[in-house]
Amino acid sequence: MKILVINCGSSSLKYQLIDSTTEKAMAVGLCERIGIDGRLVHTKAGEEKLTFEKPLPNHEAAVQAVLTALTDQGHGVISALSEIEAVGHRVVHGGERFVGSVVIDDEVIAAIRECNDLAPLHNPANLIGIDACRKLMPGVPMVAVFDTAFHQTMPKKAYTYALPYEYYDKYKVRRYGFHGTSHSYVSRRAAEIAGLDYENSKIIVCHLGNGASISAVLNGKSIDTSMGLTPLEGLVMGTRSGDIDPAIIEFIAKKEGKSLDEIMNLLNKKSGVYGLSGVSSDFRDLEAAAMQGNERAKEATEVFVYRTAKYVGAYVAAMNGVDAIAFTAGLGENDRKIRAQICSYLGYLGVEVDAVRNDVRGKEAVISADASKVKVLAVPTNEELAIARDTVALVQK
Numbered sequence: 001m002k003i004l005v006i007n008c009g010s011s012s013l014k015y016q017l018i019d020s021t022t023e024k025a026m027a028v029g030l031c032e033r034i035g036i037d038g039r040l041v042h043t044k045a046g047e048e049k050l051t052f053e054k055p056l057p058n059h060e061a062a063v064q065a066v067l068t069a070l071t072d073q074g075h076g077v078i079s080a081l082s083e084i085e086a087v088g089h090r091v092v093h094g095g096e097r098f099v100g101s102v103v104i105d106d107e108v109i110a111a112i113r114e115c116n117d118l119a120p121l122h123n124p125a126n127l128i129g130i131d132a133c134r135k136l137m138p139g140v141p142m143v144a145v146f147d148t149a150f151h152q153t154m155p156k157k158a159y160t161y162a163l164p165y166e167y168y169d170k171y172k173v174r175r176y177g178f179h180g181t182s183h184s185y186v187s188r189r190a191a192e193i194a195g196l197d198y199e200n201s202k203i204i205v206c207h208l209g210n211g212a213s214i215s216a217v218l219n220g221k222s223i224d225t226s227m228g229l230t231p232l233e234g235l236v237m238g239t240r241s242g243d244i245d246p247a248i249i250e251f252i253a254k255k256e257g258k259s260l261d262e263i264m265n266l267l268n269k270k271s272g273v274y275g276l277s278g279v280s281s282d283f284r285d286l287e288a289a290a291m292q293g294n295e296r297a298k299e300a301t302e303v304f305v306y307r308t309a310k311y312v313g314a315y316v317a318a319m320n321g322v323d324a325i326a327f328t329a330g331l332g333e334n335d336r337k338i339r340a341q342i343c344s345y346l347g348y349l350g351v352e353v354d355a356v357r358n359d360v361r362g363k364e365a366v367i368s369a370d371a372s373k374v375k376v377l378a379v380p381t382n383e384e385l386a387i388a389r390d391t392v393a394l395v396q397k
């Protein structure tokens, strides 16, 4: 089957056309600046990327541009739209309602809309993408795959905040977790590569990208993860603070005369390693700056590494042990130094990284030494493939 995978943001739309038989992307691309001016960057597998400046006044125009690119005689990969048998949509927040992927109908759309409150920046954009695809591809089955769904197996003690209970009752204020598609895909792959029985294993997944989160996957089920009601909680990230003392919000607001909106913007966009270093949210820039003697860039990396290592320790406690630790996403897949630094805190677990094996980028690899008591792996995530797999499974049912 050929599956179109759509990840729709407020002004961007990422897509892949995946052949489910080979599990390879036939084409990948991105519409940017939707509603501003418009640009489509399209890559046919094995060929150079092509950029088209194209007016994209709205998401429907963006989806139309994607379909035109996919069927183009030159750079297209299919001869007719009818070859697209289903569409898989990434949806950020499924609340407590969605514990797995679902075929989209009017009722599902209404239920996703009910979760808008919980992800006001993301869910409305995801819905706009679904709507545009339904209009332009009537009759083609669509599936929603949620970032939160994999973590719905967390026990209550893990997802509950120690707030007055009424806020959970009234507004479902609790921890949800994100990057679920990635944690699910990577934990399963890690088990396969490490030769573990997934249903009988203790795996910690460190998804370290611009957004970063970590999960404890016990016997194939997420039992804890570092992001919470929103993707702001947990690890230090590119521009997000992760865990802080909540009293800091009032403290800075009073000192600086800032509004709540301003403080939230500061925590989401101006904090993390970017705020700490004053250099960049990108670890490649931080490393370059640190090499040139920039102390704050070095310290920002140390804070990031230390926080991540502490969470690993917490999740070993949550599972009473660990069989494998998997690193994924931009940093986890590519940055051997960050992986080695995090693992340097884990000697007490018997973790031993092999420097030669760890010298990999963007490839699946066991990076621990044979003598290591815990397998450590680098596993490139593939959320689009995971979405395509779920889509095929549901559509064929």
Ligand code: ADP
Pocket (backbone or CB within 6 Å): 208, 209, 210, 211, 212, 238, 281, 282, 283, 284, 285, 329, 330, 331, 334, 335, 361
């Ligand atoms: P996002 O959350 O935006 O999807 P990514 O998963 O792309 O983020 O991760 C971005 C981070 O990964 C950046 O800090 C970047 O420095 C790092 N990164 C990406 N590629 C490499 C690389 N080849 N070597 C080292 N770090 C990398």
